[in-house]
Amino acid sequence: MRQLFFFGLEQAKACFFPVIIFLTLAITKVVEVPFIARYDLILLVCLLTQLFMIIFKFETLDEVKVIGVFHLIGLALELYKVHMGSWSYPEDAITKIWGVPLYSGFMYASVASYMCQAWRRLKLRITNWPATWGVVLLSVAIYFNFYTHHFIFDFRWILKILTLLVFYRTFVYFTILKRTYAMPLSLSFVLIGFFIWIAENIATFFGAWRYPNQSQQWEIVHFGKISSWLLLVIVSFMIVALLKHIKENQSQDKHFAENNPLSK
Structure with missing residues (x-):
């Protein structure tokens, strides 16, 4: 129980950015702030939260760069999906481009922040990481399938099977109070995707966005959306893991150069 408590505590700390977004969505749903549109206020809160996390070192500059990448990736996906009618943002705002408020990118960035x-x-460590070229190709295929499935065959189930095949030997290790635990990486994808689906239900309830079946009144998000989030989590994790891997190699090269007289 002690291990579980500290695991939950570290998870809660890691969820700081998403929690701020959810609180802002909830408060602005019931409290109307004068002189500023709701979506604009949410964007302002997201920007201030990001600044707060940098100043007080909740996040490193390298992590902020990763989060920035996810903001752009998420915003591009939002622009396309809203254009295709997959969901909508019904409220007016100044910071709204082609029907998409700019704060929406921060919802993806908050996943990267977590x-x-x-x-x-949790001092994550991964064993039996597959070939980098395979990981990159799989990530690109998953991301672009979100765009192409509107016009051609939806490959999501094929991509899920490929993910299991690529990562079937890959385990993630995490440490709690000096005790290390292991979990299949594919299982972690499913668990994170499930909890993001729960978060999505909360977000749509508070009007963060609206699916077509929620136009009259709020309804629970279809359970099948977990598969979409699972695939997006895979892309997110792969990008973070690859950037961590590159950073680690750079640190090792620097350490070698500083301690090997032949390299000078």
Whole structure:
């Protein structure tokens, strides 16, 4: 129980950014702030939260770069999906481009923030990581399938099977109070995707966005959406893992250069 408590505590710390977004969505749903549109206020809170986390070193500059990448990736996906009618943002705002409020990118960035913080706080270590070229190709295929399935065959189930095949030997190790635990990486994808689906239900309840079946009244998000989040989690994790891997190699090269007289 002690281990479980500290595991939950570290998870809660890692979820700081998503929690701030959810609180802002909830408060602005019931409290109307004058002189500023709701979506604009949410964007302002997200920006201030990000600044707060940098100043008080909740996040490193490298983590902020990763989060910035996810913000752009998420915003691009939002622009396309809203254009295709997959969901909508019904409220007006100044910071709204082609029907998409700019704060929406921070919802994807908050997932990256959680992953970066959890990686650092739980001292994540991965064994039997597959070939980098295979990971990159799989990530690209998953991401672009979100775009192409509107016009051609939806490959999501094929991509899920490929993910299991690519990562079937890969385990993630995490440490709690000096005790290390192991979990199949594929299982971690499913668990994170499930909890993001729960978060999505909370977000749509508070009007973060709206699916077509929620136009009249709020309904629970279809359970099948877990598979979409699972695939997006895979892309997110792969990008974070690859950047961590590159950073680690750079640190090792630097350490070797500083301690090997032949390299000078």
